Amino acid sequence: MTIDKTEILKALAHPVRVSFLEWMREPEQHFCDQAHPLEMGICANQFEKKCGLSQSTVSAHLATLEKAGLIKTNRVGQWAFYRRDEDNIASFLNDLKSTL
Amino acid sequence: MTIDKTEILKALAHPVRVSFLEWMREPEQHFCDQAHPLEMGICANQFEKKCGLSQSTVSAHLATLEKAGLIKTNRVGQWAFYRRDEDNIASFLNDLKSTL
DNA sequence: TATGTATATCGGATTTTTCCGATTTAAAGA
DNA sequence: TCTTTAAATCGGAAAAATCCGATATACATA
Numbered sequence: 472m473t474i475d476k477t478e479i480l481k482a483l484a485h486p487v488r489v490s491f492l493e494w495m496r497e498p499e500q501h502f503c504d505q506a507h508p509l510e511m512g513i514c515a516n517q518f519e520k521k522c523g524l525s526q527s528t529v530s531a532h533l534a535t536l537e538k539a540g541l542i543k544t545n546r547v548g549q550w551a552f553y554r555r556d557e558d559n560i561a562s563f564l565n566d567l568k569s570t571l
Numbered sequence: 572m573t574i575d576k577t578e579i580l581k582a583l584a585h586p587v588r589v590s591f592l593e594w595m596r597e598p599e600q601h602f603c604d605q606a607h608p609l610e611m612g613i614c615a616n617q618f619e620k621k622c623g624l625s626q627s628t629v630s631a632h633l634a635t636l637e638k639a640g641l642i643k644t645n646r647v648g649q650w651a652f653y654r655r656d657e658d659n660i661a662s663f664l665n666d667l668k669s670t671l
Numbered sequence: 672t673a674t675g676t677a678t679a680t681c682g683g684a685t686t687t688t689t690c691c692g693a694t695t696t697a698a699a700g701a
Numbered sequence: 702t703c704t705t706t707a708a709a710t711c712g713g714a715a716a717a718a719t720c721c722g723a724t725a726t727a728c729a730t731a
Contacts, residue, residue: 477586483671484584485689486577492671515708528690530709549698549707564668571583571592571660585719615678628720630679649677649728 474540476570479563482539487522488532492541494521495555512545512552574640576670579663582639587622588632592641594621595655612645612652 483489494501498509502517519529533553536542540559545552583589594601598609602617619629633653636642640659645652 477589480580480583480589481688483580489577489580489671524689525691526708527692527710531689534709546708551708560671564664564671567667568664571589571664581718624719625721626678627680627722631719634679646678646727651678 474559474562474566476563476566479539479541482535482541485532485535487524488536490522491518491532491536492555492560494518495542495553507550507552511547512543512554515551515553518553574659574662574666576663576666579639579641582635582641585632585635587624588636590622591618591632591636592655592660594618595642595653607650607652611647612643612654615651615653618653 495513498505498513501521502509502513505514505517507514515529515533516526518533519526522529524532533542533544533551537544537553541556541563542553543556545554595613598605598613601621602609602613605614605617607614615629615633616626618633619626622629624632633642633644633651637644637653640656641663642653643656645654
């Protein structure tokens with residue numbers, strides 16, 4: 472599946488989801504208290520603590536970002552670790568710059 | 572009032588509004604049948620014909636783009652002419668590239 | 672002044688998005 | 702196996718977005 476600009480723009484239409492992406496740019500600044508090494512990605516529960524929304528709501532926001540191709544999920548044991556999909560993000564930004 | 576990234580991203584969350592902006596990049600290609608000179612901007616009714624939505628809906632979409640600062644309005648007589656606000660669009664794209 | 676044209680705004684129906692608590696699923700550890 | 706923990710999914714309420722037709726406003730012209 473190729474990247475869908477409309478789906479990405481809809482994913483970026485909620486400020487919390489944009490914050491998630493921005494926080495993941497600098498994990499050591501925003502998730503310095505994570506028990507697991509930041510190289511694994513950011514654990515879902517970290518976002519809950521930081522944004523104050525419920526577990527199910529955060530899970531849905533992360534799923535929206537993943538469906539749009541903006542983040543990738545890495546499941547280890549009972550945890551889910553998230554990281555930015557830099558390739559897709561860069562492709563989207565280039566696409567936007569050249570078409571918008 | 573400064574540019575509001577969240578408001579802009581919400582404005583871009585509807586594909587019709589993105590199309591409006593893209594069409595305005597190349598007026599001579601997309602609005603070659605406009606009675607008024609394209610240098611005045613694009614007349615509101617041109618968007619209606621091209622997207623098939625009702626007059627009131629198109630007016631609302633244009634208002635959303637203007638509120639976000641993505642387009643500028645030029646009223647002449649009974650007409651409203653729209654053009655892209657290139658400065659704000661460029662600022663937004665730079666902001667997005669450096670923060671997202 | 673009366674009529675026609677272009678756009679904005681209003682009122683309301685429909686759809687989509689957002690959010691939460693409860694439940695389910697899956698893995699970890701006692 | 703039983704319990705705990707983490708995350709996904711379900712069900713439904715509330716809020717926001719979308720869309721249209723009708724009406725209002727503003728300008729042009731007869």
